[in-house]
Amino acid sequence: MGLFKKKIKQEHKVMLQAERAAGALLPEYHRATPECPHPERWHMYDSMTAEAEVLEFLYTLVTTTKPELIVETGSFLGVSTLWIAKALKDNGFGKIISCEFDPVVFAKAKEKIDASGYSEWIELRNESSLEMHIEGTIDLFFSDSDLPIRESEVKRFLPQIRPTGLILMHDASSHLKTVRDAAFKMESEGLLSCIFLPTPRGLVVAQKKEGRA
Numbered sequence: 041m042g043l044f045k046k047k048i049k050q051e052h053k054v055m056l057q058a059e060r061a062a063g064a065l066l067p068e069y070h071r072a073t074p075e076c077p078h079p080e081r082w083h084m085y086d087s088m089t090a091e092a093e094v095l096e097f098l099y100t101l102v103t104t105t106k107p108e109l110i111v112e113t114g115s116f117l118g119v120s121t122l123w124i125a126k127a128l129k130d131n132g133f134g135k136i137i138s139c140e141f142d143p144v145v146f147a148k149a150k151e152k153i154d155a156s157g158y159s160e161w162i163e164l165r166n167e168s169s170l171e172m173h174i175e176g177t178i179d180l181f182f183s184d185s186d187l188p189i190r191e192s193e194v195k196r197f198l199p200q201i202r203p204t205g206l207i208l209m210h211d212a213s214s215h216l217k218t219v220r221d222a223a224f225k226m227e228s229e230g231l232l233s234c235i236f237l238p239t240p241r242g243l244v245v246a247q248k249k250e251g252r253a
């Protein structure tokens with residue numbers, strides 16, 4: 041073995057673990073927080089994909105609010121994308137545009153989506169959320185990429201988000217901190233009105249303040 045073992049990127053490591061786990065559900069193992077003292081009551085497929093219960097919530101949110109255009113940042117293996125696409129199919133209309141900037145992860149997600157039977161509801165893009173261009177008005181924005189860029193991401197797309205639309209920011213627990221702080225900051229700047237759902241990794245459900253009836 042060489043002295044300098046190549047460091048595997050976290051996303052690639054979790055991708056390999058997810059392949060080995062083959063869809064088995066585990067108890068959530070992110071650490072307990074004051075707002076979520078029993079994370080083990082939730083379930084997860086892997087540490088990158090949103091908690092299983094959050095995936096169910098995404099499905100229900102889409103069937104409840106009937107969005108036409110959904111934008112997701114951070115596809116990873118396409119699991120949340122597919123839950124949302126299933127809801128769009130059940131609604132009978134709409135589209136999700138999801139971006140993943142890592143080309144290796146993107147290729148895996150694409151393979152999975154192509155084989156899923158839901159690809160007509162999904163536009164998967166191999167690009168960064170900070171560079172991609174979206175045409176039209178966004179009804180549901182799901183921010184789930186890299187933690188430090190979430191604020192820029194939300195601010196970048198805010199003008200295109202419908203006032204009655206929803207903004208979701210995943211990984212907003214007090215332990216992960218960065219996204220939670222970004223949501224508090226945007227609230228104090230008068231941009232968003234936020235609810236912090238006490239899930240293991242934290243989920244902000246927000247609306248922009250401007251333009252609300």
Ligand SMILES: C[S@@+](CC[C@H](N)C(=O)[O-])C[C@H]1O[C@@H](n2cnc3c(N)ncnc32)[C@H](O)[C@@H]1O
Pocket residue numbers: 051088089090113114115116117118119120121139140141142145167168169170184185186189
């Ligand atoms: C937490 S995972 C997404 C999980 C996925 N939404 C799910 O629940 O199934 C975050 C992903 O965002 C990707 N990513 C990080 N920065 C990005 C950016 N600027 N634009 C697009 N994707 C990004 C990472 O490569 C990683 O695959």
